[in-house]
Amino acid sequence: MPDVTTTSAEAASDTVTHRGEAAFFDVDNTLMKGASLFHVARKMYQKKAFTMGDAAGFAWKQAKFIFRGENLNDVHSVQDSAQKLAAGISTDFVRQLGEEVYDEMIVSKIWPGTRALTQExxxxxxxxxxxxxxxxEVASVIADRLALTGALGTVAEIEDGLYTGKLVGEILHGPAKARAVQALAIEQGLDLGRCWAYSxxxxxxxxxxxxxxxxxxNPDTRLRAHARDHNWPIYDFRSGRRAATLGLRAATGVGVVYGLWKGIAMVRRR
Structure with a gap:
């Protein structure tokens, strides 16, 4: 039987081979189930940073996100609302908030399959x-807890340690993600032709x-079709694909509304 043990020299050689390479992972519905910003909003409500009406609005957008996938208008709506609500809040508060959100809400929603890919x-x-x-700030907490290299996320404007309610640059979404990765590649000396991306x-x-x-x-309908047309790998870590549960989605519409109401009521009691 051949010896398949990898020596330290061989391992070091393999690591050198992959220098200049990186893997880029989207977070919402790719690394974790649902939208991470929803959980930030929920935690901010628990800390009385905004009202029940604001919390209900975030909850409804989270339900739509899970059921129909990412929608550009919803992303901008949630982000705009969050930025306005964050105006005047300290950076230390948000940093602590990110740690709590990860421990209490996000860690249990990370897809084991996606996490395994990051570790590989x-x-x-x-x-x-x-x-x-x-x-x-939240993306960096997730990256730190998973021992990843780092995170690129939407950057909020800060003055005297407080958020102003404005952004620095643009929301890191759509083409902005590609531009951010291209800039990082120049900074880090990465060859994007040898890199990976997951969404x-x-x-x-x-x-x-x-x-x-x-x-x-976990692709949405359009990405699944695009991936098949271009022969891209597809991984689906959900317990059941949306394509196979259209009837279930319709049947559980009332259940979603009820669940949202119960969830908000539970937050109110806390």
Missing amino acids: HLRSGRQVWLVTATPV DSYNDIPLLTAVGNPVAI
Whole structure:
């Protein structure tokens, strides 16, 4: 039987081979179930940073996000609302909030399959970055907790340690993700033709096509069709695909509304 043991020299050689390579992961519905910003909003409500009406609006957008996938208008609506609500809040508060949100809400919603992919890339000597419209403070907490290389996220304007309610640049969404990754590649000396990108959303086609190895994870209908047409790998870590549950979606519409009401009521009691 041949000896298949990998020596330290061989391992080091393999790591050198993958220098200049990286894997980029979207967060919402790719790394975790649902929208991370919803959980930030929920935690902010618990800390009395905004009202029940604001919380209900976030909850409804979260339900739509889970059932129909990412929608550009919803992303901008949630982000705009969050920025306005964050005006005057300290950076220290948000940093602590991000830690609590991860421990109490996000960690249990991370797809084990996606996390395994991040770890495989790290073991292969590649950098692993999160690329998300989520505020960079929250994205960085997720990256740190998963021992990833780092995170690219939406950046909020700060003055004297307080958020102003404005953005620095643009929401990191759609083509903006591709531009951010291209800038990072120049900074880090990455060869994007040898890099990987993972997303669930058709809106991330610019990011996926910016690298040599695009992969669809839990894809929405349009991304699934695009991935098949272009022979991209498709991973689906959901317990049941939406394509097979159209009838269930209609049947559970009332259940979703009831669940939202119960969830908000539970938050109110807390």
